[in-house]
Amino acid sequence: MNFSKTLIAWYDANKRDLPWRGISNPYHIWLSEIIMQQTRVEQGTAYYLAFIKKFPKPSLLANAPLDEVLKLWQGLGYYSRARNLHAAAKFIVSEYKGSFPKSYPEILSLKGVGEYTAAAIASFAYNQPYAVVDGNVYRLLSRVFGISTPIDSNKGKTEFRELAALLLDKKEPGTYNQAIMEFGARYCKPRNPDCTTCIFSDICLAKERKEVHLLPVKANKTKVRERFFQYLVIRYKDQTWIRKRTKKDIWEGLYEFPLIESQHMLGETDLKKQAEWKSCFSGLKPIVKKESRVYKHLLSHQRIFAVFWEIEVAKEIKAKGWKKTKISKLQDFAVPRLIDLYLEQ
Ligand code: SF4
Structure with a gap:
């Protein structure tokens, strides 16, 4: 599967019709990008339309009193963004005679413009091959490619930046960038994405490993040990097997189904490769x-x-430490709450 082409095909069929889509005016794109930071599309659209109506050119924004700009911004919050817009517009007038700069380094040097926004403007307006890496991109790439390097570490930033650059469609960088952001925002959502109908369901490593909810990883979280349990609920007629936890570990003395503990969640193919499964x-x-x-x-x-x-097995299993019991009798054993929850359902 070609990642970029698949993504662009999805975007062509599903993109939302937004006022800053399909335009190549870098100034308008810049306004839309700054306004949309930490803002919902529904809310931001009205502000975007008001800004391009009142200040259709950088010079008009630069020459307006700051108070007027802040008044128009009112309700969006993060007022430093409005102040930076105003200062950058003045810079565009003084340094570039009012024409929006064209090169990535020049765009990046504008006040309030970071790598993400510079890549967005350079690619959307000028079709330059700069890959955007925002929260949506981190999430999608970490999941599809199963990357658990923390996104807030230097190593992670470099790794994701390089991968994003590699995947970028060099012929259609603007479309590709919009596609990946839109897909991440609308499909590969932080919580409960619909993986079954996803265009990447066949290649997505997080889905295969059942790690969707674990990615992307952030380093600065409280350290909690994560463990991955594969319980084998084995049936032979009306019988099943359980065993008692004896190790100095959680749930000592409680019963559970035979367990394979793994480093990450397993799909059926990987489960069957485990030594415990084979024995x-x-x-x-x-x-x-x-x-x-x-x-x-x-x-x-x-x-x-x-x-x-x-x-299901076709004959009885004889394994050391395992206890055979009728399935209907399982509720008689002391089990961890986790097993209880499963049995209740
Ligand atoms: S399969 Fe799920 S986790 Fe993977 S890319 Fe699709 S929506 Fe995201």
Whole structure:
């Protein structure tokens, strides 16, 4: 699959009709980008239209009193953005005779313009090959490519910047940049994205590993140990197997289903490659009947992600430390709340 072409095809079919779309006026694009930072599209659109109506050229913005600019900005918050707009417009007039600068370094040097905004303007207005990397891009790339390098670390920033540059469609950088931002914002959302119908569902590593909710990673979070449990709910007729937790670990003395603990969440293919799976089912022909949703369980210093795999076997299993029980009797055993939740459902 070609990532960029797939993304652009989705964008062509799904893009929203916004007033700053499909334009090449760098000044208007700049205004839209600054206004839309930390602002919802519904709210920002009215401000954008008011700004280009009142100040259709950089010189008109530069020559307006700051108070007038701030008044028009009122209600958007983050007033430093309005002050920076005004100062940058004055700079454009004094340094570039009122014409918006054309090169990426010049755009980047404008007050209030960071790498993301400079790349957006350079690509949208001039079709220059600069890849945008904003929160939406971090989220999408970290998930599709399974990157857990913290996005707020220098290493992470470099890694994502390089990947974004590599993926950028050099012929249509503007369209590509708009596509990736739009897709990240509307489809690969922070919470509960619809992965089943996603155009990247076949290649998305986070989906395969069930790590969608874990990415992107930020370094400056309280350290909580994350653990990934694959519970094997094995059935033979009306029987299943459980075992008691004996290690000096959480839930000591409680019962649980046979467990494979992994470094990250596993898909069925990877699950079957685990050594414990092989030793547990050696000589049997287990059939995976069902895979549960991911259960998230919080302890004081641990966050547990568990999946219950319902597996059928054609004969009994004899394994050391395992206890056979009727499925209907499971409620009689002391189990962790996590298992209880699964049984209730
Ligand atoms: S499959 Fe899910 S996590 Fe992966 S890119 Fe699509 S929406 Fe995002």
